[in-house]
Amino acid sequence: MAEDAPLLELTDVKKAFGPVTVLRGVHLSVYPGKVTALVGDNGAGKSTLIKGLAGVQPYDSGTVVFNGHEVNLTNPRHAASLGIEVVYQDLALCDNLDIVQNMFLGREETSGGFFDEGVMERRTSEVLRSLSVRTVESVRQKVSSLSGGQRQTVAIARAVLKEAKLVILDEPTAALGVAQTEQVLNLVKRLAEQGVAVLIISHNLADVFKVADFVSVLYLGEMVADVPIAETSYDDVVGYITGSKTYERARA
Amino acid sequence: MSTKSVQISDAAPDPIADDLIGAGQEGTLLDQVRGYFSRVRQGEMGVLPAVGGMVVLAILFTILNPLFITERNFANLMTQSATLVMLAMALVFVILLGEIDLSAGTTYGVAMCAFVVLVSVVHVNWILALLAAFAIGLAVGAFIGFFVARVGIPSFVVTLGLFLGFQGLELIIIGNGGSYAVQVPQILAIMNSNLPIWGGWVLLAVMVAITIGTGFWDRARRKRAGVPNRAQALLWAKVGVIVVLGGLAVFFLSQNRGAVSDIRGVPIVVPIVLFILWIGTFVLDRTKFGRYMYAVGGNAEAARRAGVKVIAIRWIAFIICSTLAVVSGIFSIGQVGSVDATSGRDIVLSGVAAAVVGGVSLFGGRGRLIHAAIGAVVISMITNGLGLLNLPAGANYLVTGGVLILAASVDAISRLRSGGSLFSRS
Ligand SMILES: Nc1ncnc2c1ncn2[C@@H]1O[C@H](COP(=O)(O)OP(=O)(O)OP(=O)(O)O)[C@@H](O)[C@H]1O
Ligand SMILES: [Mg+2]
Numbered sequence: 001m002a003e004d005a006p007l008l009e010l011t012d013v014k015k016a017f018g019p020v021t022v023l024r025g026v027h028l029s030v031y032p033g034k035v036t037a038l039v040g041d042n043g044a045g046k047s048t049l050i051k052g053l054a055g056v057q058p059y060d061s062g063t064v065v066f067n068g069h070e071v072n073l074t075n076p077r078h079a080a081s082l083g084i085e086v087v088y089q090d091l092a093l094c095d096n097l098d099i100v101q102n103m104f105l106g107r108e109e110t111s112g113g114f115f116d117e118g119v120m121e122r123r124t125s126e127v128l129r130s131l132s133v134r135t136v137e138s139v140r141q142k143v144s145s146l147s148g149g150q151r152q153t154v155a156i157a158r159a160v161l162k163e164a165k166l167v168i169l170d171e172p173t174a175a176l177g178v179a180q181t182e183q184v185l186n187l188v189k190r191l192a193e194q195g196v197a198v199l200i201i202s203h204n205l206a207d208v209f210k211v212a213d214f215v216s217v218l219y220l221g222e223m224v225a226d227v228p229i230a231e232t233s234y235d236d237v238v239g240y241i242t243g244s245k246t247y248e249r250a251r252a
Numbered sequence: 253m254s255t256k257s258v259q260i261s262d263a264a265p266d267p268i269a270d271d272l273i274g275a276g277q278e279g280t281l282l283d284q285v286r287g288y289f290s291r292v293r294q295g296e297m298g299v300l301p302a303v304g305g306m307v308v309l310a311i312l313f314t315i316l317n318p319l320f321i322t323e324r325n326f327a328n329l330m331t332q333s334a335t336l337v338m339l340a341m342a343l344v345f346v347i348l349l350g351e352i353d354l355s356a357g358t359t360y361g362v363a364m365c366a367f368v369v370l371v372s373v374v375h376v377n378w379i380l381a382l383l384a385a386f387a388i389g390l391a392v393g394a395f396i397g398f399f400v401a402r403v404g405i406p407s408f409v410v411t412l413g414l415f416l417g418f419q420g421l422e423l424i425i426i427g428n429g430g431s432y433a434v435q436v437p438q439i440l441a442i443m444n445s446n447l448p449i450w451g452g453w454v455l456l457a458v459m460v461a462i463t464i465g466t467g468f469w470d471r472a473r474r475k476r477a478g479v480p481n482r483a484q485a486l487l488w489a490k491v492g493v494i495v496v497l498g499g500l501a502v503f504f505l506s507q508n509r510g511a512v513s514d515i516r517g518v519p520i521v522v523p524i525v526l527f528i529l530w531i532g533t534f535v536l537d538r539t540k541f542g543r544y545m546y547a548v549g550g551n552a553e554a555a556r557r558a559g560v561k562v563i564a565i566r567w568i569a570f571i572i573c574s575t576l577a578v579v580s581g582i583f584s585i586g587q588v589g590s591v592d593a594t595s596g597r598d599i600v601l602s603g604v605a606a607a608v609v610g611g612v613s614l615f616g617g618r619g620r621l622i623h624a625a626i627g628a629v630v631i632s633m634i635t636n637g638l639g640l641l642n643l644p645a646g647a648n649y650l651v652t653g654g655v656l657i658l659a660a661s662v663d664a665i666s667r668l669r670s671g672g673s674l675f676s677r678s
Contacts, residue, residue, distance in 0.1 A: 077559070092557045096550035096617035097543075100275075105547055106558035111473070114538040118477025125272040125479075133273075140275045142296075 005068075007032045007197040008053070008166055013062030015048055022048045023059070024221040029214075030166060035188060035198045037208040037229075040218030041241055046201050049218070050168050053199075054086040055079035067165065083165035087155045089174060095144040099136065100124045102143055103158050127157050131190050135183065149180030156187055166197045173207055185211045205234055219243050272479060281485045301662045302610045302626045305655065309630065313637035320640055323509035326501075327519060331443050333632030334521040335583040339599055340606035340624035341532060342576035345569045347607055348536075348549045350616025351400065351407040354600055355392070358418035359574050360581025361596030363388040365425040368432040368591040378436040386578050393574030397567035407570075415600070422593040431592040434585050442524065443586035446517030452502040455523050459498060462530070463491055521583060525625070528579065532621045545569060549616030605652065606631050609659040630655065 006029035015023040022045045030036045040046050051057035053064075055073040064071050066082055073079050079086075093102050100120050109119045124139045133153055136146075143151060152172050159167045169188065173181040181204075188211050192198050202208050208215055209229060217225040217240040225232075225240040225247035239245025292300060313320040339356060346353045353359075363385040370381035392414070399410045426432070434440060447455065467487040474481050505518050536542035544565050547555040556562045584599075585591050604614075610627025612619025631652055638648050 076557070080559075088557075090553075092551065092554035094547045094550035094554050094617070096546060101543065101547075105543070105555065106560055108540055108543060110540070115543070116473055116477065117470075118474035118479045121275050121474075121479045122272065122477050125275075128273055136273055138274045 004031075006030060006065075007067060008199075009065040010049075011063045011065070013049070013052065013059045013064070015045075015052065015057075015059050022221050023052075025062070026218070026221070026223050027226070028216055028223060029226070030197045030199050031214070032165070032197045033192055033195045034213040035192045035200060035211050036214045036216060037212035038199060038201045038216050038218065039203070039205070039208060039237065039241060044218040044241075045221045046218055047170065050086060050170060050199070050201065053079065053084060053166075053168060055084075080162070083163065084168070085159035085162055085164035085166070086168045087152075087159060087170065087172065089170045089172075091151055091155045093143045093151060093154060096142065098142050099139045099146075099154055102154055103127070103161055107162070123161065124157075127161050128153070130194070131157060131160065131187055133157070133187070147180060148176050149183050152176070152180075152184050153187060156184075156191065160191065160194070160196070164196060166199065167191060169198065169200045171201055171203065173202065173204060181207065205237055208237070209234065217241055217247075275479065281483045281489070284482060284486055297611065297663065297666050299611055299620075299623055299626055301659060302623065302630055305609070305630050305659070306626065306633065309633050309637060313633070313640065316637075317640045320637055323504055323507045324511075325636070325640070326504055327446075327509055327515075329629075329632060329636050330522055331519050331587060332636055333629050334443065334519075334525055335580050335587065336599065336602055336606055336632055337525055337625045337628040338528070338580035338583055339577060339603040340610070340628040341529065341621045342573045342580060343600075343603050343607055344532075344612055344619060344621055344624045345545070345572045345576070346407065347604070347612050347614060348545050348616055348619060349566060349569050350549050350614070351566070351569070352411060352604070352614075353396065353407065353570065353573050353577075354411040355396070355414035355418060356411075356573060356577040356580075356603060357596035357598070357600035358415050358422065359389060359392045359596070360577045360584065361422050361594075362392075362418045362425070363578045364581045364585050364591050364595050365422045365593070368434060368585070369425055372432050372435060378438065382582075385581070386575060389575040389578035390571055393571035394567070396574065397570035400570065401563045401566035419593075419597060422595060422597075426591065426593040428593070431590050433590045434588075439582060439586045440589065441586075442521050443519070443583060445520050446505075446515070447520060447523070449506050449517055452506060452518035455518060455526070456495070456498045456502050459526070460491055460494055463487075463494060467491075521586075524579075528576070529621050529625060536621065541565070541568070546617055549618075551617075602631055602652070603628070605656045609656055611659075611663060613663075627659075 008028070008030040010026060010028040013023055013026045013028075014021070026045075026049060028036075028038075028049070038046050038049070048057065052059045053073060055076045055078055058072075058074045064073060066084070071078075071082060073084075094105065097105070100117070103124045104120045109116045109123075121139055128136055128139070131153070135150055136153070143154065146154065156167070156169070156172070172184050172188070176184060185207060188198055188200060192213075200208075200212065212229050215225070215227055215229055215232065215237060216223060217237065219240065220243075224243075225237075227247065236245060236247075240247055292298075310320070319325060339360075342356055343353060366388055367381045367385040370376040370384060371378050376384075396407065396410055396414065399405045400407045464487070467490070471481045471484075471487075502518060506516055508514050508516050510516075536545060544555060544560045547558070547560055548562050548565050552562050555565075581596060584596065606628035607619065607624040608614060608627065609630055610619070610623035610625070612623050612627070634651050634655065635648055638651060
């Protein structure tokens with residue numbers, strides 16, 4: 001079944017910065033409609049791995065198969081055109097613009113060269129509703145007036161608006177309180193329910209166990225474990241991350 | 253927005269369709285007014301402090317010297333402020349990006365020196381000379397844009413260099429101590445002649461028609477998209493304000509204000525400024541270029557990641573600023589009637605001050621052309637009003653400086669109260 005085929009498959013990906021080898025032949029699969037968590041200690045190479053997918057920092061070697069085709073991700077625009085969206089930790093929103101303006105930044109709806117604000121407003125509303133966002137009161141609020149969770153929501157909704165096939169989230173809950181973390185995790189689930197493949201980086205294993213379907217563990221630039229969340233435990237994952245446990249690939 | 257303002261009342265023009273999230277457009281006139289004040293309380297004061305300052309100054313100066321409110325002084329104020337209004341609007345284009353153009357004044361100085369020398373010495377047709385002046389503005393903007401946007405030198409440094417260099421260039425073009433009379437009646441007419449009486453009323457009618465036209469155009473498009481419109485009464489209130497204030501101004505200017513001969517009518521410079529203000533605002537509010545100006549000014553990295561060509565936007569902004577500065581220069585020489593080597597030397601900081609007083613943020617990303625225009629009128633009122641009081645020239649600078657700091661403080665404190673930090677960039 002197509003459902004079982006990964007949307008994204010990395011094989012033997014390598015990346016070095018001069019003498020420092022950061023990725024030493026990494027394998028990773030991400031499935032449509034599923035949340036895959038990418039975990040690993042500081043400096044394990046998580047950010048380097050996703051920068052390659054975003055096209056901002058190409059890999060040295062290895063193959064990337066996206067949607068059944070081998071692709072060479074060398075620039076961000078190419079990645080975006082394939083349907084890969086990265087929601088960075090700094091979110092990259094313009095505080096001085098409102099939600100609608102941020103959602104449509106760079107892809108505004110115009111008619112006759114002038115903005116069609118009504119259409120943009122409606123689409124924004126629809127996308128937020130499709131993600132069951134209830135906390136935003138007005139789509140014309142300035143982003144500067146939003147809470148951290150709401151800002152994260154806007155950033156994720158923007159990926160949905162772009163009809164991304166793969167959404168990569170870099171520590172989306174790192175700066176959030178309990179309630180807002182809950183909201184964002186719900187949003188991540190909602191995203192997967194819409195058929196989007198989600199790759200989420202997190203240091204918070206509690207979050208990982210709440211939303212993820214699969215967990216992939218990077219240890220010093222190598223993928224040491226790659227398990228369905230149902231078949232592993234909190235302690236095991238901690239073990240893989242710290243290198244005190246080894247994962248038996250044969251079991252998978 | 254308070255929850256109240258998104259409740260639908262019977263008088264709401266279009267109920268919220270389906271299950272849309274509010275946009276602050278819903279509700280009655282009263283809801284809208286309430287929404288506006290809640291935004292003001294949150295620190296989005298917009299043009300309010302500058303307009304308030306304008307009213308206070310007008311009352312103050314009228315009490316101190318009733319000559320302030322005469323027809324003649326009213327018309328004087330318009331022509332006296334036109335140069336600064338134009339320069340402040342030019343500067344908005346770079347200030348919105350968080351940049352600065354310290355050479356905007358001397359840029360027009362160089363362009364005007366070249367213009368007057370071309371006309372008076374080389375005897376070039378004045379229209380060609382004018383085109384040459386605009387070409388100089390354009391070239392200077394492109395030059396600044398290159399060094400700021402491509403090479404990456406801070407605009408403060410590049411334009412400070414040009415500010416100093418252009419003073420020398422003016423001296424070289426004009427000659428030390430030299431001064432040329434402007435011998436082009438069309439240029440002098442901009443500042444010294446008036447529209448016929450009916451012209452003033454036509455101008456007002458056009459403004460009203462444009463307001464109603466764009467108002468209904470927006471409403472029609474929102475309706476087509478299926479999102480609610482503001483109460484129509486709001487549009488009529490806006491039209492009412494324009495009709496009353498504009499009508500008073502035109503009426504006032506239609507009275508004879510000459511001492512010996514009969515002088516009446518709206519100064520020709522007024523429709524020119526209004527036209528540039530309208531076009532500029534339209535572009536900033538309704539086109540991709542305008543939106544990207546705000547985006548780059550707010551968060552250049554976010555804009556870049558969203559696919560905005562940040563370098564091009566910066567570059568174009570400097571070109572627009574320098575080119576509009578030339579318009580300001582034309583107003584200036586039309587008013588003074590001559591050009592010397594100091595043309596445009598002292599005005600640029602007043603232009604920056606005008607923008608800030610009006611509510612444009614030097615951090616970038618926040619402000620509109622109308623803000624700069626009103627700020628410039630406030631500063632011109634100070635000069636004009638204190639002049640009528642025969643105070644020493646020093647008072648003018650002191651008061652202007654005080655108003656600038658006051659305006660910046662009002663803005664910063666309103667933001668602080670609304671929860672932002674004193675140094676917040678938004
Ligand atoms: N541009 C670079 N030049 C040299 N070394 C780099 C560069 N980028 C990353 N590294 C190194 O690569 C290693 C992995 O970095 P990376 O940012 O991918 O880790 P990470 O897993 O995202 O860590 P964290 O959890 O702290 O975000 C680190 O040792 C880092 O110092
Ligand atoms: Mg990282």
